[in-house]
Amino acid sequence: MLPRPETLCLRAALRDNAEELWTWLAAVPPTAAGTLLRMAMLRPLFGSGAPRMGTGCLLRGCRNMHFAQQVRIMPRCSLYARGGSISIGSRTALNSGVFVDAEDGGTITIGSDCGIGPGTVIRAANHRFGKAGIPISMQGHRPGRIVIEDDVWIGANCTILPDVRIGTGAVVGAGAVVTRDVPPHTVATGVPARVTGSRSDR
DSSP states (O other), rough: OOHHHHHHHHHHHHHHHHHHHHHHTOOOOOOHHHHHHHHHHHHHOOOOOOOOOOOOEEEEOOEEEEEOTTTETTTTTTEEEESSEEEEOOTTOOOTTTTETTTOOOOEEOOSSOOEEEOOEEEEEEEOOOOSSOGGSSSOOEEEEEOTTTTOEEEEEEEEEESSEEEEOEOOOOOOOOOOOBBBTTTTTTTTTTTEEHHHHH
């Protein structure tokens, strides 16, 4: 006999909550010893790709996350992937307080050798708001996709919105709001972000 749908939903919810609690416990111990303990605690979830994670981080939806080798996640980062997916390439670093949210059906792919500045928000879904007579909180979300290719540097306190691609070798200046694609090897700044130069100009 197949399990009832509500039983499957309950099992999934318990598994998600157990993963979230486990990663929260892993995020508590301080010092270098805490870093080693975290890597050991995360190995059952991520195998040999377990990231080097700082204190105070929160991971939710771990089964929908994939980390390549030598990913570094600094303190107080949040990564959410329930109902979506997050993939981060080798040697990429997320600085303190970065928020990566692929929930509500979003997809976020970050390449190798990227640097994401502190306080940056990467969110792959937006609220629907087209019906004025219904509260926005009840209209659901429109899922999207964010692709950050290899060797990208994103400065502090940037916002990366759904359905954009940041090309290989691009630089996004601090405080920028990225609402459209950024071509490879260019520099984009401002709100909304626009191409203001190229790496060869520097």
